[in-house]
Amino acid sequence: MSEKSSKIPKVILVGAGPGDPDLMTLKAVKALKKAHVVLYDALVNESVLDHAPNALKVFVGKRKGMHSYSQDQINDLLVKYAREYGSVVRLKGGDPFVFGRGKEETDYIESFGIKTAIIPGITSAIAVPAAIGIPVTHRKFTESFWVITGTTSSREISSDIHLAATSNATVVVLMGMSKLAEIVEIYKQNHRHETPIAVIQNGTKDEEMSGVGSIETIEAIVAEKKLASPAIIIIGEVVRGHESMLTYFTEAFIEDDFIYQNLDITP
Ligand SMILES: C[S@@+](CC[C@H](N)C(=O)[O-])C[C@H]1O[C@@H](n2cnc3c(N)ncnc32)[C@H](O)[C@@H]1O
Missing domain, CATH: 3.40.1010.10 (Tetrapyrrole methylase, N-terminal domain)
Structure with a gap:
């Protein structure tokens, strides 16, 4: 050049x-x-x-x-x-x-x-849930996923969260930690107490932390684990079953020893 x-x-x-x-x-x-x-x-x-x-x-x-x-x-x-x-x-x-x-x-x-x-x-909206085994879509549970900001430019909760809470959509909230109590309340108003929800802080990084529960329990889990921003909140049936064998890929994963160790079996 x-x-x-x-x-x-x-x-x-x-x-x-x-x-x-x-x-x-x-x-x-x-x-x-x-x-x-x-x-x-x-x-x-x-x-x-x-x-x-x-x-x-x-x-x-x-x-x-x-x-x-x-x-x-x-x-x-x-x-x-x-x-x-x-x-x-x-x-x-x-x-x-x-x-x-x-x-x-x-x-x-x-x-x-x-x-x-x-x-x-x-985007973290898709990759951060994926990294802990949560797909944003699954044919059995959901026909769409919404990515919503928790904090609008006027600092208020997005009215889209009210709409999303009435649907079966997977809802991914960015910048939503300061609005978690309001989000939970909106879901409760829609009789969604049992809907699964996860909060993932610093996703895909070494210092990643997460908490998984239901609309009823998530605030206590977040308080106990001291989860804070930057975090993703993901709500919907796709969160169920995240504790499968699916693991976040690291180079060690292709080493046979790593796989045997994690499956707790001897070759
Ligand atoms: C200003 S938005 C930017 C989003 C970014 N452009 C993207 O596509 O991921 C910042 C928000 O994204 C989310 N976020 C970004 N990276 C994250 C990560 N590694 N773990 C959890 N949340 C993350 C948090 O909700 C954070 O408050």
């Missing part, structure tokens, strides 16, 4: 996946390798930044005790870095277009005549 073409401003919106650094796409890795600047959020596993050894890395997420950037400031930084350095990767947790403000950012950047591209990521 010539010096001139490498300085052409462009921003690539990249999904970093749900947390496990191996759950990132090959395209994302290729984009990171060529990036001059990477702007990343708190949900991004920092180890994936190793794919961008030569890039300037800028943290723009929210962390306790650290200065946090407003969305307007992030938008301006993206434009500034693209103009100064050329290729900017905007790295976001999960998929940038699932509650990720991805479109707001690309619209803003493009209004300055700067080209944008997207590399979709694996």
